[in-house]
Amino acid sequence: MLRCMQALAELFLEDCPGITQLAIEEEEENIQSYSISVPVHSSSGGPGDRLLTSSDQNGLLCLPLNLMSSLKKISIRELPHQVFRRKNEGLSRFTCLEKLTVWGCPRLLSSLVDKHGNDEQRNGRWLLPKSLEELEIRGDSPAMMQPCFPGNLTCLRKLQVWFSPSLRSLQLRNCTTLEELVIGNCGSVAAPESLQFLGSLKYLKVFRSPGVIPCLENLSRQGYALFPGLERLVVDGPSVFTMSVCKQLTSLQYLQLENWEFVTRLTEEQERGLQLLKSLQELEFRDCSYDLKYLPVALHCLPSLKRLKISGCLGISRLPEQGLPLSLQQLDISNCSKVFNDQCKSLETGKLKVNIVGNTQTA
Structure with a gap:
């Protein structure tokens, strides 16, 4: 049982219909515990049935406080009905977390992301640990996501967002240490005011997300410096070959x-962009x-x-x-x-x- 573990480095939850709520156990709470058997992987053992502590019969899984400072990797997959019961700190309380993977958990993401109507500064805020280095999201998400970190301190290096048709705005102004960014199958996404902050980016992949490359062109025409250290680029069309964008890819x-x-061939303008x-x-x-x-x-x-x-x-x-x-x-x-x-x-x-x-x- 998780409560009996003094430390845990990795937690893997996949296809666990018995878990519909996830929470951090508070020291002051006196929870009457019971055990449920769900498939889970952890660094202390292989795959199979493990007994996890839950606080009630509503599918609530409580993570003990002592794990907040030991968990380095969390992977949650195919739990479409799971939500996170949280206070304001959210996942930022996992102070040693280095990698977070969320696949097919739309309600979990929605419960972690703030919603403040027309307040663009707060809407979509997702408070994450400043220790986080890798974040991977697959599946539908809220319309706006804005990763944030305590004290605006971050060491996030890799971010992948896949298969999110509802995502319209991915604000990355706080991800200043990002080195790898992948946006795939996000047909509605654009980032009008954030890509210019990614001065450390070295790898960019854009696939079936047609709003991203035009955003780069608009920012470049506005005079923003884009990706001075970008070394590797993967795209699914020739729209990247504009003069304004290509002239900035000096390290590619x-x-x-x-x-x-x-597309049968490049246009004359795209040919000129390629030559840069x-x-x-x-x-x-x-x-x-x-x-x-x-x-x-x-x-x-x-x-x-x-x-x-x-x-x-x-x-x-x-x-x-x-x-x-x-x-x-x-x-x-x-x-x-x-x-x-x-x-x-x-x-x-x-x-x-x-x-x-x-x-x-x-x-």
Whole structure:
């Protein structure tokens, strides 16, 4: 039972229908306890049934106070009806928590996030421990989320938000130490006043979240400096290739372009934006199927490009007429047309290594 544990480093709750409420046990409370058996993983044992202390027969799981200073990882998954009974401090009382994962728990997130109507400074505030380094959210969430930390002190490095169609505003002004940000399948999200605060960001992935890249362009046109240290970028469309955005990506070394739809080639403006990525060393086109038919004409203008990867792009039949950059050292082709594979193979020299995998018969 949790109450008998003097310390616990990890807590994993998944698909526990017997738990509908989560709370922190107060020292002054004299709770008549009983035990319920639910599937749970912890660092003190493997998966299986464990006896957890609950305070009543309403599915309330109380976490003892002594665990507040020992838990480093909490993962809560597939508990759609669970809520958190809290005081103002919320999860910030877990003073040693380093990683928090919440999957498929919309009511839990809603109970943790403040709602203050039209008060933009307070609406969506989610008080988290200043010790937190990684936060991953999968599943629907409140319309606004604004991670906050006691004393505005934070060491949050990684944030992932996936599959949240209701999320409209993700305010990150307090996440100044963030190094990795992933926003995926959040069709309504935008962050009009926060991305400019992420000066430490090194990795950004945006997938099926069309409001994010236009936000970058708007901020750039307003004169904000964006991501001076960004090294790796993964996006699912060419909208990132604007002059205003690309001129700020002065440290970008890796760019992955995946799952393009209804785009056959870059526009002239997008070609000019691509040419501004002077520090780019690795470029990858992935899973563009038959939609993408032409590689960028300006590929030869990338002076630092060392590796080019093209995977699952069956619509491409030839290389650009002006060729590839002289700096290129490795060309990796997989699951593309045979015509394209043969052309790429003919380029192999002592300086340029060509790898071909999945030689299809599609012309």
